[in-house]
Amino acid sequence: MSIAGSIDLSVDRAKERACGTFQIFTRNPRGWKFKKLSGEDVLRFKNKLAVSEIGPVVAHMPYLPNLASPFKPVHKRSVKTLISEVERCQLLGIPYLVTHLGSHMGKGLEIGQERIVEAVNATLAVPADKVMILLENTAGTKNSTGTSFEEIAKILDKIQVQERVGVCFDTSHAFAAGYELRTEKSLNETFERFENVVGMGRLRVIHLNDSKGGLGSHIDRHEHIGMGYIGEKGFKIILRHHLFQELPLILETPIDSRRDDFGNIRKVRELAS
Numbered sequence: 399m400s401i402a403g404s405i406d407l408s409v410d411r412a413k414e415r416a417c418g419t420f421q422i423f424t425r426n427p428r429g430w431k432f433k434k435l436s437g438e439d440v441l442r443f444k445n446k447l448a449v450s451e452i453g454p455v456v457a458h459m460p461y462l463p464n465l466a467s468p469f470k471p472v473h474k475r476s477v478k479t480l481i482s483e484v485e486r487c488q489l490l491g492i493p494y495l496v497t498h499l500g501s502h503m504g505k506g507l508e509i510g511q512e513r514i515v516e517a518v519n520a521t522l523a524v525p526a527d528k529v530m531i532l533l534e535n536t537a538g539t540k541n542s543t544g545t546s547f548e549e550i551a552k553i554l555d556k557i558q559v560q561e562r563v564g565v566c567f568d569t570s571h572a573f574a575a576g577y578e579l580r581t582e583k584s585l586n587e588t589f590e591r592f593e594n595v596v597g598m599g600r601l602r603v604i605h606l607n608d609s610k611g612g613l614g615s616h617i618d619r620h621e622h623i624g625m626g627y628i629g630e631k632g633f634k635i636i637l638r639h640h641l642f643q644e645l646p647l648i649l650e651t652p653i654d655s656r657r658d659d660f661g662n663i664r665k666v667r668e669l670a671s
Contacts, residue, residue: 401425401495405435405490406442409450409576419646421456421496424486428461432482447491454646456532456566456603457487459497465517466500466510466543475502477517480531481524488526494603496532496566499544499553500589510543515556524561532566532602537611537618545575545616547595554600565600567592568619568650569636570607573628576614576656580632585639598641606647606666608633620650622657623665632667637670 399408399420412420417573425432447455460483464478480497482609487495502510518531544553550565569579574652578584592598607624611617615627622647624630636642 403438404442406446409443410448412452413450415663417452417663419452419454419648421458421648421650423460424457424490424492425460425481427458430460430462430479431528435486435489444491450547454494455490455492455495456494456646456648457483457490457492459483459495460486461485461498463497464498464500464503465514466502467513468503468505473513473517476573477520480517480521483644484521484524484526484529484531487529489634491528493528494530494564494566495531496603496605498534499536499542499550501541502543504541505643507543507549510541511549511553514543514553515599518553518563522557522562527562530564530602532564534566534605535568535571535575537571538576538616539618547592551596554596563600564602565596566603566605568605568607569628570605570609570626571618573609573613574611574615574617579636580628582635582638583666585635589639589641601641601645603648604642605650606636606642607650620652622651623649623662624669625656633666633669636664644669 399411399422401408401422408422420647463479464472467473483495499514533550536542536544544550573579577588608621608623608628610619610621610626624633649662650661
């Protein structure tokens, strides 16, 4: 949901769309600079949320930070942003902050993973115990980290405050990374592997997106629900799985002449029923 005008307007927009949960950027996602949240902003957001019966709310890290960066100035700035976002979530009463894991810029997966661990551990030293950082799986684009469950598990294992870190599972990213989701058998196998490698207790939020790229394509482009390579048949199976009935589902689908937010929410509910 957009926060244009004022952050509390995101609650109004979520209500208009009959959302049960929603995700926001707490600031401009395409820049480094940001305005501090005023006490008035925080109060209006929390008051509207309290009477809306919507939740949990999820926040997403801006796009520019790169937690896996091998370059000190970028990494330092990225950690600073992660800390500030956790603090903003704490103020707003948002329990989950989703972060992309970033790119190792050709310096190797191990270096990228080390940088992510450093960033998360530094952030979790900040007293904001009501906020959990969720690591999002990636599609496997060049130099990315966190494509496989094994890569995510390696990072999680080195986090010092275990109870404040979890996982956000993106269906489009997983599919593009090579995890088959379109049959009951393959979906069960994928989550059995997740359970064995990462642990189901880590999974807190699902990004429900179709994929413009095929299975194992490593193309990170979201599509309207049912219009991509996962397709309507795939989502009918996905939405029958107990995890997708129990966890918050966030749509990060496009808005264009074919469909808008309202249309994608209706499609998910239609396929789920």
